[in-house]
Amino acid sequence: MLFKVESGSSTSLQSNFLSREIERHDLQYADCSKRFYQVSRDFSKQYAHIYSSRLNTYRNILLPVIKKKWSNNFKVLRLCDLHDKNTTCIIIGTLFKLQQLKPSILKELSDQLEIIPQPVRTHFVHESDSLVLEDELQRIKLDGDCIDTHQVVTGVVCAVLGSEDIDGVFSVKDVCWAGCSIQKPLPQLSCDRYIVLLSGLNMASNKSDHLFSLHLLLEWLSGLSGTTEYQEEVSKIVRVIIAGGLFANNANEELNESSVIASADSVDAFCSAVSSVAPLDLMPGSKDPAGAMLPQKPLHYCLFPKANEFKSFNRVSNPYECEVGGVLCLGTSGESVKDIKRYSKLETDLEVMKKTLQWRHIAPTCPDTIPCTPCVATDPFIMYNCPSIYFNGDCDEFATDVYEGEDGQKVRLVCLPDFCKTKTVALVNMANLDCCSMTFS
Numbered sequence: 001m002l003f004k005v006e007s008g009s010s011t012s013l014q015s016n017f018l019s020r021e022i023e024r025h026d027l028q029y030a031d032c033s034k035r036f037y038q039v040s041r042d043f044s045k046q047y048a049h050i051y052s053s054r055l056n057t058y059r060n061i062l063l064p065v066i067k068k069k070w071s072n073n074f075k076v077l078r079l080c081d082l083h084d085k086n087t088t089c090i091i092i093g094t095l096f097k098l099q100q101l102k103p104s105i106l107k108e109l110s111d112q113l114e115i116i117p118q119p120v121r122t123h124f125v126h127e128s129d130s131l132v133l134e135d136e137l138q139r140i141k142l143d144g145d146c147i148d149t150h151q152v153v154t155g156v157v158c159a160v161l162g163s164e165d166i167d168g169v170f171s172v173k174d175v176c177w178a179g180c181s182i183q184k185p186l187p188q189l190s191c192d193r194y195i196v197l198l199s200g201l202n203m204a205s206n207k208s209d210h211l212f213s214l215h216l217l218l219e220w221l222s223g224l225s226g227t228t229e230y231q232e233e234v235s236k237i238v239r240v241i242i243a244g245g246l247f248a249n250n251a252n253e254e255l256n257e258s259s260v261i262a263s264a265d266s267v268d269a270f271c272s273a274v275s276s277v278a279p280l281d282l283m284p285g286s287k288d289p290a291g292a293m294l295p296q297k298p299l300h301y302c303l304f305p306k307a308n309e310f311k312s313f314n315r316v317s318n319p320y321e322c323e324v325g326g327v328l329c330l331g332t333s334g335e336s337v338k339d340i341k342r343y344s345k346l347e348t349d350l351e352v353m354k355k356t357l358q359w360r361h362i363a364p365t366c367p368d369t370i371p372c373t374p375c376v377a378t379d380p381f382i383m384y385n386c387p388s389i390y391f392n393g394d395c396d397e398f399a400t401d402v403y404e405g406e407d408g409q410k411v412r413l414v415c416l417p418d419f420c421k422t423k424t425v426a427l428v429n430m431a432n433l434d435c436c437s438m439t440f441s
Helices: 048-070 105-110 211-222 228-234 257-275 335-342 349-359
Strands: 002-006 019-023 029-031 089-098 130-134 139-143 157-164 170-176 194-198 237-243 280-283 313-315 320-324 327-332 389-395 399-404 410-417 424-429 435-439
Touching (some): 211 257, 257 313, 349 389, 349 399
Parallel strands (some): 139 170, 194 237, 237 280
Antiparallel strands (some): 002 019, 089 157
């Protein structure tokens, strides 16, 4: 792709050249989100199937990890095979968190005649919370200091080492998480190549103070600002990914049909403008006009009549996985990270993202506390491949870090704040995974 820098755009450049064309660099791209697109929408199925599929998959994942950590010193048993008390063994199962503050429709119905209204909660952790481990047939209560109840959530699969006491409680001596899978090495790029990540444009919002920042962002992507040397750097941006919140992302602002219709033209024009200068991948978010259940299908094509004319415009799923120039990228629009924070004492988005890599699962609380499509044959949220770039939208602030796995995996974590509030995007260098933020204000 080409973008042209005209001499009239900056008086300081007129003496150097009349006009110049700078070629936009490009890298091979592949959409790796097939498992999110092909989820069946058969709501006659039970949600027990996804837990069964998850556990069966993790048994195969955890067995070699267990052998590496504990050798073959202990037997791997199922809960139904626990016969000898105080005999040390290994159990693979799914954690279930018993929480008295967890919302329950049955409890709400039983309390509906109470006179005093109960305050609305956004955090559901209590000191009395406890853990049980369950498999296909049984469950057993866990005890011990090896697993911090407040650092895990329902739906995480792990292996525990310990023994059952006379009271029928399993005393945990150690725990084994799945950890990161094998990671492809970074490709050897001849020079820097960048991906721009952003979230929460809120273009259906009644507020307009961020529109100027959107124009600045467009000018920057188009190469219409800065010196010639700076424009050369901008030409190395090979992809733009919007992680949800294109229409609305503010939890305090309800998105309705009229606001979507009113903003449709401006949203389409923005996507068209970006797609004309760089490849654009557009993910839906929790407030966007898409299905609320994860995994979310791409936004409907009829919303983007102008942008659809560009081959560089891609409507993608949430979660979203792709490979750009041999670098695997994985991200969500933020629903799973926010939900994990509600049901644990993990305080920051980066903490949660590190935990999901350790658990090897994007959204373990699906379908318990996050709406999810009933999945029968497989669990699409398992991280089958370790990404090099792992991003999360709708965060409180921009943050980044590098997660290092036990086998040398290095993952660049990127928390994307609401652009409408912060005017901030993230810029990741695929050559070395360096990351920085840029603010347009």
